[in-house]
């Protein structure tokens with residue numbers, strides 16, 4: 001079948017294990033990396049046999065994909081090239097840790113087909129980086145941006161806010177001044193079963209809300225406009241791959257614990273509009289276990305598209321939702337849209353509905369009545 005056009009590839013190895021992280025990650029050792037590469041090649045071949053065609057976007061995430069060495073990364077990219085005849089025609093992103101590359105390495109990535117790096121800077125303050133368990137310094141992070149830009153790669157930076165002891169204004173100003181064309185800002189969250197959770201680290205909610213507002217105003221003043229709750233970009237540098245997630249377009253998944261969203265098979269239940277796939281964690285994945293498949297019906301997909309679309313500046317196109325799901329969100333959620341519009345958290349523009357600035361701040365509360373209506377239906 002024709003490929004959904006986007007591919008997420010998970011590389012689970014990290015130079016450090018950060019105490020706030022709940023992603024599927026691990027330290028590397030040579031035997032494990034060798035087994036990973038062999039399995040990725042086999043998985044890519046099998047997936048490409050099922051979904052043929054060309055890729056528009058490719059995203060190598062983790063974990064820390066840049067923790068693979070050049071030869072290992074070339075094998076991963078080679079597996080994608082063999083499967084789909086090339087990398088992402090629009091965009092190929094590599095997540096990179098600042099301590100893992102220099103100018104020469106950034107240039108090799110560019111020559112190998114990477115177009116964009118997403119750098120896990122998190123902060124420019126060494127005390128904050130130590131607290132977060134990162135193994136790079138603030139100066140190294142800013143040098144990493146220079147190396148990537150000098151190689152001609154587009155750069156996205158990750159910044160974490162609401163960290164105890166952090167001068168957020170200084171971090172955001174440094175990110176804005178670095179030359180990066182895209183900045184993703186995440187509030188520190190304490191996920192269950194992480195070392196931070198066990199140590200009882202707390203995030204001050206009020207401080208988190210203040211940092212969220214500061215990020216929007218400070219980055220916008222530097223031509224980095226918020227186009228999604230956590231993402232800011234200079235015009236033309238918005239992430240094509242992330243838009244695939246937010247618009248509910250399909251994407252394939254490779255690697256341990258990677259998640260995808262595929263078109264339905266003929267033998268899926270009637271009314272299935274798409275299938276969420278989830279690969280097994282590394283041990284079972286290496287043993288060849290098949291991905292878990294969860295068919296999604298039209299009503300559920302419509303709610304998901306509202307949920308992700310309202311996080312974006314462009315909002316939700318009701319005609320598109322209807323075409324994808326068979327559900328007109330303005331009909332199905334008429335009372336909820338009317339109430340939120342009256343409260344000033346949503347605004348309608350013809351076939352489109354967007355969250356207002358206040359709505360974005362209160363998004364979880366805005367969406368609650370929509371979930372309740374879905375559960376009651």
Ligand code: SF4
Pocket residue numbers: 013014015016017018021022023025062063064097120
């Ligand atoms: S580098 Fe990223 S994926 Fe790895 S442990 Fe740290 S936060 Fe998690």
